[in-house]
Amino acid sequence: MIQVPIIKETALTLMDKAAIDIPDDYLTGLQKAADTEEGDLSSFVLNAMLENYQAAKEDRRAMCADTGVPRWYVKMGNEAQISGGPVALEEALRGATAEATTGVPLRPNRVHPLWRTDHNNNVGLNAPEIEYSFEPDADWIDITTVHKGGLFGSDYRMLFPGDGIEGIKRFFLDCLVAFGKRGLACQPAIIGVGLGGSKDITMVLGKQAACLRTVGDRNPDPKVAELEMELKELGNSIGMGAMGFVGKSMVIDCHIECGFTHTGGMPMSVHAFCLSSRRAVARIHRDGRVEYRTDPNWFTPYMRRETIGWQSTTASLKQSV
Template sequence: MIAIDLIQQTAEQLMDKAAIEIPDDYLTGLQAAAATEEGDLSSFVLQAMLDNYTAAKEDRRAMCGDTGVPRWFVKMGNAAQIEGGMCALETALRRATARATNGVPLRPNRVHPLWRTDHNNNVGIGAPEIEYGFEPEGDWIDLITVHKGGLFGTDYRMLFPSDGIEGIKRFYLDCLVAFGKRGLACQPAIIGIGLGGSKDTCMVLGKRAATLRTVGSRNSDPKIAALEEEFKELGNSIGMGAMGFVGKNMVIDCNIEVGYCHTGGMQMSVHAFCLSSRRAVARLWPDGRVAFRTDPDWFTPYQRRETVDWSPQEQEATA
């Protein structure tokens, strides 16, 4: 049984870490970008961002004033049990979100869509989102918080098999060019692409590809992994850099996730996880141990399984 107080306390720490500490994989990616950037203005911007991450950590203040919309992903081993049950878990995550909003502090971004009611704590109807995943082994839970910006850089389109890779590339470039101008997407970003599923799951796949995979990770399907490399290069060949200034760094990495879709369609979504790619992860065990990390490690073989029954051997054979 995992103690509910430990969950809330850990969740508060995660909110703090996500808002303040840029994950190492993104930092390394941005340092590499800064080393190659030649545009006067975009070089200045990248250096300012690197200084900003340092300032955030030194001062323990949020790296960006727009602290995004905090959300939660909960991954559970099949044998995990939560003290008080799943509703207690959700209450703990809502409490942690509200407390950290005033504690860090975060910007109270969440408002009612029509009445603009602001509870000043990032909690409200459907907020924060809490999504779940499961793994066949283990009695632990992983708490993952992502504070993604909310307004620009994301789009969806229903494509069809006849659009092919050429159509996928077109929509990808359209998104980068459209939202890259003036730096609306706060690039260079981790670009997540969702392919397939239905409209809603396609958006979910793309968002998770952007937020729950790290810079340098590759899809387990080698052909998709090759596309990821190709799309990263393609995005960086536009000639656009940070803030939409002339430059060569638009995409820190490109992650693609797929889901089976209707035979007539080829849904596509594009998401940009910005210069403040905020995510923090902790694994909690029933004996009270907590281990913090920054890699959500969401897309395990189990999450990408293709077979009816779960069979690790069969999955490996198809991969």
């Protein structure tokens, strides 16, 4: 049985790690962009950000003054048990969010949309978001926090099957140009694309693709993987670099996630996980052991299954047909 005090303590540590320690995969991607960028201002920004991340780590202070909006992703093993159940789990995550707002500290960004009421703790109506997924043959829970910045760096369009790959590229470029020109999210960013599903699922998949996959990770479908690479290249060829200045480093990586959709449509979403791509992950085992990492490993074969059932063995997991 996983005890709630361990979940709360772990969640607090995750808030700290996410706000301060830039994940290695993103840092390496940023370093590569800095090494190849030729635009003067773009290059200046990239190097300043690399210094900034180092200073944040040494001083144990948040890497950006805008600490974004903290959100949680919980992956539960099918055999995992939590003392107090899901209600206690959610209380621990909401409590950790509130305490970290004062402790790290984080900017209290969450307000009521109409009355601008601010509880000064990043907790309120439907905040922070908590999304769930499941994993067969596991008795642990994985908790991921993402401090999502780039509030305006997302968009949606209902494409149609006839728009094809060219339509996808056109909308992708429309988004990146708008994000860059209008300062809707700080670049370079990890860009997530949701394709298919219903309108809401398209948005969810695109955001998860941006926030929950690491730089360099490719979709297991080779044709989708190829499109990810093409979009990345396309995004870096529009003449804009870091913070929309002249350059060629807008996209550190591009990830696409797909969902079966209505035969008449091809909904698409585009999301920017900004220059401060903040995520931290912990696995809490049944015996109370906690392991920290930065790869959420959210999209497992189980998550991407197409079949009705799922058959597992102790040695490996395989899809039933």
